[in-house]
Amino acid sequence: xxxxxxxFRDFYPEEMGARRETIDTxxxxxxxYGFREIGTPALERAEIWTDKSGDDIVEExxxxxxxxxxxxxxxxxxxxxxxxxxxxxxxxxxxxIKWFSTRPFWRYEQxxxxxxxxxxxTNVDIFGSSEPEADAEILAWAADALTSLGLTGEHFDxxxxxxxxxxxxxxxxxxxTAGDAADDIDVxxxxxxxxxxxxxxxxxxxxxxxxxxxxxDQAEEFASLIERNDLDAVLAHTDAERVTEAVSNLQNVLAxxxxxxxxxxxxxxxxxxxxxxxxxxxxxxCFDSTGEVSRSIFGGGRYDDLIESYGGQPTPAVGVAPxxxxxxxxxxxxxxxxxxxxxxxxxxxQVGDTRPTASRITRxxxxxxxxxxxxxxxxxxxxxxxxxxxxxxETVVIVGEQDLANDEVTIKDMGSGDQVTAPVDDFPxxxxxxxxxxxx
Numbered sequence: 001x002x003x004x005x006x007x008f009r010d011f012y013p014e015e016m017g018a019r020r021e022t023i024d025t026x027x028x029x030x031x032x033y034g035f036r037e038i039g040t041p042a043l044e045r046a047e048i049w050t051d052k053s054g055d056d057i058v059e060e061x062x063x064x065x066x067x068x069x070x071x072x073x074x075x076x077x078x079x080x081x082x083x084x085x086x087x088x089x090x091x092x093x094x095x096x097i098k099w100f101s102t103r104p105f106w107r108y109e110q111x112x113x114x115x116x117x118x119x120x121x122t123n124v125d126i127f128g129s130s131e132p133e134a135d136a137e138i139l140a141w142a143a144d145a146l147t148s149l150g151l152t153g154e155h156f157d158x159x160x161x162x163x164x165x166x167x168x169x170x171x172x173x174x175x176x177t178a179g180d181a182a183d184d185i186d187v188x189x190x191x192x193x194x195x196x197x198x199x200x201x202x203x204x205x206x207x208x209x210x211x212x213x214x215x216x217d218q219a220e221e222f223a224s225l226i227e228r229n230d231l232d233a234v235l236a237h238t239d240a241e242r243v244t245e246a247v248s249n250l251q252n253v254l255a256x257x258x259x260x261x262x263x264x265x266x267x268x269x270x271x272x273x274x275x276x277x278x279x280x281x282x283x284x285x286c287f288d289s290t291g292e293v294s295r296s297i298f299g300g301g302r303y304d305d306l307i308e309s310y311g312g313q314p315t316p317a318v319g320v321a322p323x324x325x326x327x328x329x330x331x332x333x334x335x336x337x338x339x340x341x342x343x344x345x346x347x348x349x350q351v352g353d354t355r356p357t358a359s360r361i362t363r364x365x366x367x368x369x370x371x372x373x374x375x376x377x378x379x380x381x382x383x384x385x386x387x388x389x390x391x392x393x394e395t396v397v398i399v400g401e402q403d404l405a406n407d408e409v410t411i412k413d414m415g416s417g418d419q420v421t422a423p424v425d426d427f428p429x430x431x432x433x434x435x436x437x438x439x440x
Contacts, residue, residue, distance in 0.1 A: 006111060229269055
């Protein structure tokens, strides 16, 4: 007996059916917005990540040397891969580029609620527009996708911020610091500290801010200002161009989100920072409004410099990536997760030497778009009825030798137990969904 590897999951048909329905909802919403599906490899050169984040990141990857001597890794996230695709055909691609994909990723992380080592996400990205409308469309897609699942604003909250508000405030503190100490200000480390603020206690948060170069008083003042989530208070604190432009951009995104139908789900949350350094502007995360699901449902934002950093022409970009581990937890908590049960519309039961007729009925029902099963194991009448019940067949069509001798088939409604006979040459016919009601 072989055990499943820790951090990896199996999905039996019942659960996979619910997951597929959820994935189809998100992807169908993306298609309605004009996003086009792409496919990407499971394996990439590890340098795509180590060149940007250093060799230490290898500890978080499923990385190895392949038989060709290449340092490769199972893909831990999609954004660098999609950047590579854009760079490869940048001149030929019409702008804006609107892509989506659903696929697995792999990270060697500590397994916990909503976090596995293999996980699935739907990534949705727009390349080639720096306008607030692009950010707002990503937010609108996310809101539309979640509400299409049956969720409402009572179930989730989009927390939205801007990286340059944090970065600009850090720069201002650096300017206030006399002498060489200003050189010790690490803006990106400070933003990463903000990203961790809800995961650590306040003393540890302030210590991280001080490690990024702030004094104790500055760290306390900065943390207090950010916690207010008040854009007017930020503007009253500073007139630094980087900050004022960021506030204006964030306000413009929220105004566009209002027109696109997503503003009601958005809350300004300045301690939403996103830990990855490639984010450049508006960033956002979605959380369970009750806090029962501790991890974010999704995260995303703007990464305007990434395409250029991979050798392409300067190309603004914004995207988001819902993960199905946390999304399923949110839907279950809200009571809108699809039923995890098998669904079969028809089971065509064979008794005796009736395969040609049974197969013809099966083909015609499938051609009409129905989910249909028939016997492929040579089972008895009773065994076939038990199987039909186990797969939740709504209707059983009994094709028996005696029935055919009378030019009939028997139709049984599995819910009520009622059954009638129907002329074999008239079944299923042109009916959209034949049932016993058509022949009573």
